[in-house]
Every structure is written in C-alpha cells, then in structure tokens.
Amino acid sequence: MSILLQFLTGLVFGTGLLVAGMADPAKVLNFLDLGAIPAGTWDPSLAFVMIGGIAVTWLGYGIVLKRARPVFGRRFDLPTATAIDRRILVGPAIFGIGWGLAGLCPGPALTALGFGSLASLIFTAAMLAGMFAAKILGEPTRRVAAPEAL
Amino acid sequence: MATEFTPIASLIGGGLIGLSAVMLMALEGRIAGIAGILSRLLPPHRDGAFAGRLALVAGLVMAPLLYAAVAGGLPAQRIEASGIVLVAAGLLVGFGSVWGNGCTSGHGICGLSRLSPRSLVATLVFMATAIVTVFVTRHLW
Numbered sequence: 001m002s003i004l005l006q007f008l009t010g011l012v013f014g015t016g017l018l019v020a021g022m023a024d025p026a027k028v029l030n031f032l033d034l035g036a037i038p039a040g041t042w043d044p045s046l047a048f049v050m051i052g053g054i055a056v057t058w059l060g061y062g063i064v065l066k067r068a069r070p071v072f073g074r075r076f077d078l079p080t081a082t083a084i085d086r087r088i089l090v091g092p093a094i095f096g097i098g099w100g101l102a103g104l105c106p107g108p109a110l111t112a113l114g115f116g117s118l119a120s121l122i123f124t125a126a127m128l129a130g131m132f133a134a135k136i137l138g139e140p141t142r143r144v145a146a147p148e149a150l
Numbered sequence: 151m152a153t154e155f156t157p158i159a160s161l162i163g164g165g166l167i168g169l170s171a172v173m174l175m176a177l178e179g180r181i182a183g184i185a186g187i188l189s190r191l192l193p194p195h196r197d198g199a200f201a202g203r204l205a206l207v208a209g210l211v212m213a214p215l216l217y218a219a220v221a222g223g224l225p226a227q228r229i230e231a232s233g234i235v236l237v238a239a240g241l242l243v244g245f246g247s248v249w250g251n252g253c254t255s256g257h258g259i260c261g262l263s264r265l266s267p268r269s270l271v272a273t274l275v276f277m278a279t280a281i282v283t284v285f286v287t288r289h290l291w
Binding site: 090125 | 151152156162171180182207208224244247255258262264268272279280289
C-alpha cells in the first residue's frame with residue numbers, strides 16, 4: 001500500500017509539472033532570462049509554480065506535522081542541518097549553472113524522460129553520474145570528521 | 151524561443167506539486183526533494199526505503215502517460231541544448247544538488263515552506279547562478 005501511494009505521489013508531482021508547463025525547458029529558461037524583460041519575452045510562470053507549491057506545502061505541512069507520526073513511518077524525517085556552511089553555497093551554485101545551461105532540474109528531467117526524448121535521456125544519465133560522484137566524494141569528509149566529533 | 155505566460159496553469163500545477171509534497175510527508179514523513187529521492191536510489195544505500203523511492207520516481211516518469219490519456223496529447227517540450235551541453239548540465243545539476251543537499255523541489259518548495267534559512271540561501275544561490283548562466287549564454291556569448 002505504501003509503495004502504491006508513493007507511486008501515486010510521483011504521479012501527482014509529475015502531473016503538476018506538466019500542468020505548470022515545467023516539463024518544457026524553454027519555459028524554465030525564459031523565466032531565468034531576466035535579460036529578456038526589456039524585449040517583453042520574459043515568462044514569469046515559474047514564479048507562480050513556486051507560489052502555488054509553497055502555499056499548499058506550507059498549509060499542508062502545518063496540518064500534517066501536528067500529528068504524532070506519518071501514516072507508514074515511525075517518525076517525521078525532517079532535515080536537521082542549520083549551518084550556512086561552504087557546502088550550502090557551493091552545491092547550489094554548481095546546480096544553478098547546470099540548470100541555466102539546459103533548463104532541466106531533477107524532477108522535470110524525470111518527467112521529461114516519459115516523453116521518450118533522447119535529449120532527456122542523455123541529461124538524466126549525466127545527472128545520475130554527477131549525483132554518484134557527489135555521494136562518493138562527500139563520503140570521506142564525513143568519515144574524517146566523525147572522530148573529531150567524538 | 152518565446153513561451154506563453156501561464157499564471158493560472160502554473161499556479162495550479164505548483165499546487166499539485168505542493169499536494170504531492172504534503173502526501174509524502176503525511177504518508178512517509180519525508181521531504182519531497184527529487185534530487186534526494188533519486189540520489190538515494192544510487193549506492194551506498196543507508197536505509198530500507200528503496201522500493202518506495204523507486205515507485206515515486208516511476209510515477210514521475212509515467213506522469214506524461216496519464217496526462218496524455220486525460221488531455222489527449224502532451225504539452226510542449228523544447229530541449230534546445232545540444233548533446234555536449236546536456237552532458238555538462240546533467241553532471242552539474244546532479245553533482246550540485248547532492249552536494250548542496252537539495253534542488254528546486256527540496257530547497258525551493260519544501261525547504262521554503264518550512265521557513266528554513268538554509269533552503270532560502272540555497273534557493274537564492276541557485277536562482278542567481280542560473281540567471282547569470284542564462285544571461286551569459288543568451289546575451290553575451
């Protein structure tokens with residue numbers, strides 16, 4: 001049941017991306033293209049996706065997180081990191097460059113895969129390689145840091 | 151390529167993304183960050199939630215089938231980047247999202263909804279570098 005509902009969750013997310021026009025990289029890039037404002041071809045749609053997404057999530061989290069535990073889990077697994085360290089600056093900076101180059105980020109890339117285009121397949125394969133590299137490179141620092149934390 | 155400004159559709163689509171984030175929190179108690187969900191499918195694995203994550207990813211990939219069945223066709227998808235640019239972009243998006251613990255959904259939607267200062271910093275940084283990248287490639291190159 002839990003697996004089926006997570007499939008449904010992905011389906012709702014992907015449908016949201018499609019309805020919002022965010023599975024179309026041209027629309028994403030036209031939002032990021034502030035230089036197009038004078039020409040009148042800037043497309044502010046992505047800001048409305050953010051507003052709709054944040055409004056519903058903020059309201060929903062407010063209700064859900066009052067409960068003792070999730071339906072299928074033992075506890076709510078919320079991020080605990082609060083430090084504004086180098087990683088939270090460097091990671092998103094790198095991510096943003098890639099996002100600006102192709103207009104694709106992880107969610108839309110996966111939904112774009114469902115269109116069956118070769119371009120989205122190439123992007124997703126490279127994205128998985130990048131994710132794997134970051135996981136591997138991120139590990140040693142954690143192992144070295146552990147004894148110091150003790 | 152010019153695209154049409156779609157405030158209502160984008161607001162509704164954003165709302166559906168938010169609904170799915172609330173669903174995952176209510177059901178599994180987890181953040182709906184796609185970078186985090188996808189990267190945790192890669193080894194090394196740290197918990198036993200693999201099947202659920204795979205199911206969510208399958209839902210994302212199969213959404214166009216549902217959409218096409220209901221709407222009678224797919225919306226536009228214009229990927230203008232060439233092969234080598236797609237590879238570079240994919241590597242940067244994948245690496246950066248894992249290094250920074252989140253992407254547009256994890257930090258931009260879920261993190262901001264939790265009023266996380268860390269996610270606000272991350273969102274402002276990736277918006278800024280993406281805007282600069284588009285400016286350079288479209289107006290300076």
